[in-house]
Amino acid sequence: GQQLNQSPQSMFIQEGEDVSMNCTSSSIFNTWLWYKQDPGEGPVLLIALYKAGELTSNGRLTAQFGITRKDSFLNISASIPSDVGIYFCAGQNLGGAAGNKLTFGGGTRVLVKP
Amino acid sequence: SAVISQKPSRDICQRGTSLTIQCQVDSQVTMMFWYRQQPGQSLTLIATANQGSEATYESGFVIDKFPISRPNLTFSTLTVSNMSPEDSSIYLCSVATSLEQYFGPGTRLTVT
Numbered sequence A: 001g002q003q004l005n006q007s008p009q010s011m012f013i014q015e016g017e018d019v020s021m022n023c024t025s026s027s028i029f030n031t032w033l034w035y036k037q038d039p040g041e042g043p044v045l046l047i048a049l050y051k052a053g054e055l056t057s058n059g060r061l062t063a064q065f066g067i068t069r070k071d072s073f074l075n076i077s078a079s080i081p082s083d084v085g086i087y088f089c090a091g092q093n094l095g096g097a098a099g100n101k102l103t104f105g106g107g108t109r110v111l112v113k114p
Numbered sequence B: 001s002a003v004i005s006q007k008p009s010r011d012i013c014q015r016g017t018s019l020t021i022q023c024q025v026d027s028q029v030t031m032m033f034w035y036r037q038q039p040g041q042s043l044t045l046i047a048t049a050n051q052g053s054e055a056t057y058e059s060g061f062v063i064d065k066f067p068i069s070r071p072n073l074t075f076s077t078l079t080v081s082n083m084s085p086e087d088s089s090i091y092l093c094s095v096a097t098s099l100e101q102y103f104g105p106g107t108r109l110t111v112t
Helices: none
Strands: A005-007 A010-013 A019-024 A031-037 A044-049 A055-058 A061-065 A071-076 A085-092 A102-104 A108-112 B004-007 B010-013 B019-025 B031-037 B043-049 B068-072 B075-080 B089-096 B101-103 B107-111
Touching: A010 A019, A019 A085, A031 A061, A031 A071, A044 A055, A044 A061, A044 A071, A044 B101, A071 A085, A102 B043, B004 B089, B019 B031, B019 B089, B019 B107, B031 B075, B043 B068, B043 B075, B043 B089, B075 B089
Parallel strands: A010 A108, B010 B107
Antiparallel strands: A005 A019, A019 A071, A031 A044, A031 A085, A055 A061, A061 A071, A085 A102, A085 A108, B004 B019, B019 B075, B031 B043, B031 B089, B068 B075, B089 B101, B089 B107
16 A cells, blocks of 8 residues: 655664654645554554644654655754654545555654663 | 543463454544554554444555454544564554544554
C-alpha cells in the first residue's frame, strides 16, 4: 500500500541540539499527524495539523503542514535525553473515501550520540 | 483523547495456535482500528472494526486469519489464527475522534 517517505531513518542527537525530520508523499492529505513511540509502548500523538501552511507548536516541538499538502516536517528544539525514541508521521484524509485511515511513514529513530 | 487498554500486553505462543487480543476504551468511540507493527517496522492497518457489522479488511489481510469482533462502542477483539513465526509482531488497537487517532499500548506477540 501507499507509504510516506520519512527521513532521516535515524539520527543521533546531542543534548541541546535542534533536530529536524520530514515526510513526503506522492499524494495529498488534509491532515498530518506526528507520533512518538517509546520502546514497549504504543505511539503517542504529539501534534496534529489540519491546514496547508499551518505551523503548530507543542512545547519544544514544532511541526508544519506543507503548502502542497504533500509534506510535513517536525522540529525538536534543545533536545534532551528523553527525546530518544521513534517518531512517525502519518497522513489522513478526513471526510474522504478513506475515512480516518492513517498512512504511516517509515519512522525516524532518534538516538543519543555516544 | 481516550484511554485505551489492551490485554494481554505480551504473549509467547506456539505455531498453529490462536490468540485473541482485547481492546477496551474508556469512552464510546465510533471508529476503532487494528494495526500490526512488525519488528523494526512502521505500522500497517489490518482492518477497521465496525460496531454491529463485519470488519473492513485492508489488502493483504483476511477475516479467516484475523477475525475481529466489535460488540459495542467501547470494546473490540482481534484474533490471530493458526499462528506462524511470521505473525510475531506488535498488535495495536486505535480509536479515532472526529479529528485525531489514539493508540493503545500494544500486544507484543512472539510465535515459536
